Amino acid sequence: MSIHTYMLFIGASVVLCLVPGPDMLFLLGQTVAKGRAAGLSAALGINLGAYVHLLAAITGLSALILASATAFAVVKFAGAAYLIYLGWTAIRAKGGFALPEDVGLQKTVLRRIFWQGFLSDVLNPKVALFYIALLPQFVSAQDSDAMTQLVVLGVTGNMVGIATSVIYVFVASKMTAILRRSPTISAWMTKLMGAMFVSLGAKLATEKL
Template identity: 75%
Template sequence: MSWHTYMLFIGASLVLCLVPGPDMLFLLGRPIAQGRAAGLCAAFGINLGAYIHLLAAVTGLSALVLASATVFTVVKFAGAAYLVYLGWGALRAKGGFALQESSGKSTLRHVFWQGFLSDVLNPKVALFYTALLPQFTSTHDPRPVAHLFELGVIGNTVGISTSVAYVFLASRMTQALRRSKTLSAGLTKAMGALFIGLGAKLATEKL
């Protein structure tokens, strides 16, 4: 595989990482509401979910899901329901998710697995791997599976690097905001409404 192909794939992965979506919203919400540690846990949880999608795509499972209307619909509605669940939890929260830095192991573990589920239950991520990866291989490739997995690891490395940068930027910009109970509560409610809106959009749109 040529150096040009690798660079083209890295560029495509970076552009897709910058496109707003449920994962980005969840990722930005953690450092805003709970601090940098929670944001990093969310980033690594989302990245682990991306590896599940990568493995599914390489083994053909993603193509199977996308080919089956019933299975695809189930995955889509599960993802939509999870987004609405997160949004409803944010709307019900009193005074924000947390007004102090979240450092408890149980809290950070919970955020990690929330990020993981946010990514795993997002059918658009499955579509990304199934549609994009084959564009960078050929029928004459002697090791197609190995090269697909290699590209996926590169894409996920771009993803985690971008996510960590987002977390540090969001944490730095919102430290003052989180000291205000009124602003923290307002940010939490706004994020909750956005999650519910994204869930409703995912449930109704055709992918």
């Protein structure tokens, strides 16, 4: 793999990371509603989920799921149901979602956000499509080290993803810090985030990928 090909892949990864999707919405929603620590926890969870997709793509599991209509439908509807669940939970929440002052409780909340981000990514079939469709475009099957190149590209893509996510978190946190100080505005932002999740879940359940 040439340096030119590698740089093209990085550019493609940056562009794809900037495209809005369930993971980005979850990341920004947590940041806007709860602040920087929540956003970073979500980003780390999402990034870990991306490595699950990478491992599945390398072992061929993703290809098998995408080739099976039943397995693909299960993953798609599970992801849609999870998004709707997160959205409905946010809509029903009373007040804002500011993190508690108690350190022990705060760690519990951040841990929950981390795993929510992880599941949000793992249950997103579009991420599986990314690895199956994009990675092979930059690797030649005739190369003796094709598998190594897939791993390098996958890890690189995930590093671009976490870097992009962290930038989003810091920008969003800075821009919405004043808004989170108002319980009323914070509550409405939380409900808006929930409504967007429900809408995304419904869209994922009905669209053909």
